Amino acid sequence: MRKFKEFIIEKLILLCGLTSILFVALIFVFLLKEGLAVFKAVTSVGFLFGKSWYPISEPPQLGILPLILGSLLVTLGATVISVPIGAACAIYIAEIAPLKTKEILKAGIELLAAIPSVVLGFIGMVTLVPWVKTIFAIPTGLTALSGSIILAFMAMPTIVSIAEDALYSVPKSYKEGALALGATHWQSIYRVILPAASSGILAAVMLGIGRVIGETMAVMMITGNAAVIPQSFLQPVRTLTATIAAEMGEAVVGSEHYFALFAIGIVLFVLSFIINVTADLFLHKRNVQ
Amino acid sequence: MEIQANEILSIIGPANSGKTSFLRTLNRLNELQTNVTMEGTVELDNQDIQKIDIELLRKRVGMVFALPTPLPLSILENVTYGVKMHGINNKKRLRDIAERALQQGYLWDEVKDRLHESAFKLSGGQQQRLCIARTLAVEPEVILFDEPCSGLDPISTAKVEEAILELKKNYTIVLVTNNVKQAARVGDRTAFFLNGDLIEIDKTDKIFTAPRDQRTDDYIRGKFG
Amino acid sequence: MKRTYLSQKIAFSFLFLATLLVVIPVGLIVVIIVEKGIPAITWQFLTDIPRQGMRAGGIFPAIVGTVYLVVGAIIFALPIGLLAAVYLSEYARDNLLSRMIRLAIVNLAGVPSVVYGLFGLALFVIYFRLGTSILSGSLTLGIMILPIIITTSREALESVPYSFREVSRSLGASKWQTIRHIVLPNALPGILTGTILGLGRAAGETAPILFTVAAFYLPQLPKSLFDQAMALPYHLYVISTQVPNVDEKIRYGTALVLLTLVLCMNLLAIIIRYRFRKKKSW
Numbered sequence A: 001m002r003k004f005k006e007f008i009i010e011k012l013i014l015l016c017g018l019t020s021i022l023f024v025a026l027i028f029v030f031l032l033k034e035g036l037a038v039f040k041a042v043t044s045v046g047f048l049f050g051k052s053w054y055p056i057s058e059p060p061q062l063g064i065l066p067l068i069l070g071s072l073l074v075t076l077g078a079t080v081i082s083v084p085i086g087a088a089c090a091i092y093i094a095e096i097a098p099l100k101t102k103e104i105l106k107a108g109i110e111l112l113a114a115i116p117s118v119v120l121g122f123i124g125m126v127t128l129v130p131w132v133k134t135i136f137a138i139p140t141g142l143t144a145l146s147g148s149i150i151l152a153f154m155a156m157p158t159i160v161s162i163a164e165d166a167l168y169s170v171p172k173s174y175k176e177g178a179l180a181l182g183a184t185h186w187q188s189i190y191r192v193i194l195p196a197a198s199s200g201i202l203a204a205v206m207l208g209i210g211r212v213i214g215e216t217m218a219v220m221m222i223t224g225n226a227a228v229i230p231q232s233f234l235q236p237v238r239t240l241t242a243t244i245a246a247e248m249g250e251a252v253v254g255s256e257h258y259f260a261l262f263a264i265g266i267v268l269f270v271l272s273f274i275i276n277v278t279a280d281l282f283l284h285k286r287n288v289q
Numbered sequence B: 001m002e003i004q005a006n007e008i009l010s011i012i013g014p015a016n017s018g019k020t021s022f023l024r025t026l027n028r029l030n031e032l033q034t035n036v037t038m039e040g041t042v043e044l045d046n047q048d049i050q051k052i053d054i055e056l057l058r059k060r061v062g063m064v065f066a067l068p069t070p071l072p073l074s075i076l077e078n079v080t081y082g083v084k085m086h087g088i089n090n091k092k093r094l095r096d097i098a099e100r101a102l103q104q105g106y107l108w109d110e111v112k113d114r115l116h117e118s119a120f121k122l123s124g125g126q127q128q129r130l131c132i133a134r135t136l137a138v139e140p141e142v143i144l145f146d147e148p149c150s151g152l153d154p155i156s157t158a159k160v161e162e163a164i165l166e167l168k169k170n171y172t173i174v175l176v177t178n179n180v181k182q183a184a185r186v187g188d189r190t191a192f193f194l195n196g197d198l199i200e201i202d203k204t205d206k207i208f209t210a211p212r213d214q215r216t217d218d219y220i221r222g223k224f225g
Numbered sequence C: 001m002k003r004t005y006l007s008q009k010i011a012f013s014f015l016f017l018a019t020l021l022v023v024i025p026v027g028l029i030v031v032i033i034v035e036k037g038i039p040a041i042t043w044q045f046l047t048d049i050p051r052q053g054m055r056a057g058g059i060f061p062a063i064v065g066t067v068y069l070v071v072g073a074i075i076f077a078l079p080i081g082l083l084a085a086v087y088l089s090e091y092a093r094d095n096l097l098s099r100m101i102r103l104a105i106v107n108l109a110g111v112p113s114v115v116y117g118l119f120g121l122a123l124f125v126i127y128f129r130l131g132t133s134i135l136s137g138s139l140t141l142g143i144m145i146l147p148i149i150i151t152t153s154r155e156a157l158e159s160v161p162y163s164f165r166e167v168s169r170s171l172g173a174s175k176w177q178t179i180r181h182i183v184l185p186n187a188l189p190g191i192l193t194g195t196i197l198g199l200g201r202a203a204g205e206t207a208p209i210l211f212t213v214a215a216f217y218l219p220q221l222p223k224s225l226f227d228q229a230m231a232l233p234y235h236l237y238v239i240s241t242q243v244p245n246v247d248e249k250i251r252y253g254t255a256l257v258l259l260t261l262v263l264c265m266n267l268l269a270i271i272i273r274y275r276f277r278k279k280k281s282w
Helices: A002-040 A044-049 A065-096 A099-114 A117-136 A144-168 A172-180 A185-196 A198-213 A217-222 A240-247 A256-288 B019-026 B054-060 B075-085 B091-104 B124-137 B154-167 B180-186 B204-209 B214-221 C002-040 C043-047 C060-091 C096-110 C113-127 C134-158 C162-170 C175-204 C232-241 C248-279
Strands: B008-012 B061-064 B142-146 B172-176 B189-194 B197-203
Touching: A002 A044, A002 A256, A002 C060, A002 C096, A002 C113, A002 C134, A002 C175, A044 A065, A044 A256, A065 A099, A065 A144, A065 A185, A065 A198, A065 A240, A065 C002, A099 A144, A099 C002, A099 C175, A099 C248, A117 A144, A117 A217, A117 C002, A117 C175, A117 C232, A117 C248, A144 A198, A144 A217, A144 C002, A172 A185, A185 A198, A185 C002, A198 A256, A217 A240, A217 C232, A240 A256, A240 C113, A256 C096, A256 C113, B008 B019, B008 B180, B019 B061, B019 B142, B019 B172, B054 B061, B061 B124, B075 B091, B075 B124, B075 C175, B091 B124, B091 B154, B124 B142, B124 B154, B154 B172, B154 B180, B172 B180, B180 B204, B189 B204, B189 B214, B197 B204, B197 B214, B204 B214, C002 C248, C043 C060, C043 C248, C060 C096, C060 C134, C060 C175, C060 C232, C060 C248, C096 C134, C113 C134, C134 C175, C162 C175, C175 C232, C175 C248, C232 C248
Parallel strands: B008 B172, B008 B189, B061 B142, B142 B172
Antiparallel strands: B189 B197
16 A cells, blocks of 8 residues: 555656656747747748837838847846956855855845846836936936846846856865965966866856846836837847837737747747756766866 | 575675675665666575565665664664654554664663654764664564674774674674674674675684685785785 | 065955945845835835825735735645655656756746746636636746756755665665655755745746736735736836836835845745754754
8 A cells, every 4th residue: 555655656756857848848839839920920030130120010010130139239238247247256255255254245145136126127227227327418328238237237146156156166176286386376266266167157157148138127127118229338229028028918919919929939938948058068067077 | 605594694805895785785775776787686585585575675684884874863763763664653662662672782771861862962883883773673684784883993893793793693694894803703604705706605713714715815814905 | 476466466356346346236225225115114005005096005915916926836836846856856867858857947947037927828828718817827936936946955855865865775664755754854944945935036026927917906905816916026117117106115115025025035045044054963
């Protein structure tokens, strides 16, 4: 009797183990189900590279290039800000900070990561956006730059914690060897430890980028929502994610607009899949060495 | 190779000679690893152990490991853990079983007043005797000892050896040991393993005075190992 | 020789500065929200419904909605996630299947939250005909936090020493008995930590609930799983961007309540993790 009960339980456990694969597959299938329909109204080239996004005009123009560029611009800006600062912070925490400070810093970073994006968006709206407007003397502070800055804060905890793990797992013998040869602490860091942790740090950066590309609420509140091809950082832009969030409420179920938004979802899903799988490969490579 | 009832069989040999792997085939514990292949048969009382229910087999063939491994439970809970897993839940019965087992393990007097304390509070030697009591509680027929004294001081070692000698009366014992002198002190028969092979097995005094194989002789004299 | 130590000093100063740049804004954000939000926090604010088109009154329905959603999410995610973690930690072998599962989890963790919203819309709201409801929202959030639960639970299970399992099996206990009596109880703090982190994440997310449950304005509390509900993150978004002339203090107050909720949960998780790491006798 006990054996039978255990058999059932163990089958249940296996089933639960498979659910993660099930859900990924489900997400992909349902995105495709609703998203592929858009290609009756527009070609895939026209969709991905079309320069006009006017989904409610008649006929609807469904080119997402402005949105892709918007996402790209904001991500680029966020990366440029967050990677050097994040990496530097990770090095400080991993190598230089005294033990007690380290614990406090790590907790602080964890709390930063926990701040909901809508809260960061709100703060950005009320502090950063007016500030950008004033400093650069532009008509509105709702710009790609503002978005980049806030998104950088969202990417930094990811970058810092994964890079710090990577640095921490470099074998102590590497550092001790360098120091024994007469290198200063700093020299041992940038000549030995950093290169050794490079694949992990790369993974950290990729995951940070992945986080930024997937961000919705903060960008929606700060980047201005102008679905046009951006010319500079000081302009409003629209990202892929914000488009879905902002327009799904108005899109009629079953319309081309509706399908197009799902198609954007497919693009986002595929992008995040590639980024996450690659980053995980880098992390796993590091663990194997 | 035959292991006789109510004997103590010592197994000696240098590191990596396969002593522990051999021991772990006797209670099928090696099957916990996934990259294991086995050939041949092991029989307990003329029954192929692959055909016996594996949990019943491990009840009949108990094991004490090299480093004392108390479970994160109280002393009493440690001793009665195996018994509970086999279905006995009556508190009084468990208590009696525990007392008997702890006495057989020469630990009862030292812990009888603190059965509900954490097992980690015991010293190394006491923990190892606790592990012996834990194994005895399920009433096995055979007890496998895998270098049980390797982490212990000489006094604790002596106590464990004393317990093993006493246990011989009621159980069959297989003792793997790195300590050649311990094998000579304790074992009725001794087996010598080398590089995964059984080289020689015979009565202990014969092995230690006139072994048949030169390699056995060399190992006992300490020429390698 | 002196020059290398100088360059070290400069380098370390930069690193320290960078760290400050990360940490100080966090403090600033918290301070600003607390300072400007505290004036709004009154008993009435927390227990009253929104009035005057959400320009006055309170945020009670949003708080209640968030609680329902989060509880629903964990009811779904915890059992499945925990058992999945047990599978990965205790049963999975190093083969193609387990690598695929690991990959799937990494992916689920990285899917943008708005894509979860689309998925929830397509699967629960439309295909399963659950409509925009607490049920749809909870299920969507549940799938979203599943990777967190699985990963933290798995780490907790794997940190239980192998020797315990070996001892248990050698006494004749079965695999499941060992898991149930030895592994799971000793992994409980880690599992608890992961659960709380998952709860915090679910509480703060907006995009997954945009199309699956969130109501713009719902003065009465939801009565069943199939009702829509207001939620704190969505409410903050709405009063910051969709409703003009909302008193600044109400906006900050809402942000403060949400932030406090999420940060307290994370702090609790950190404290549990810390205390049990110290208490571990093994």
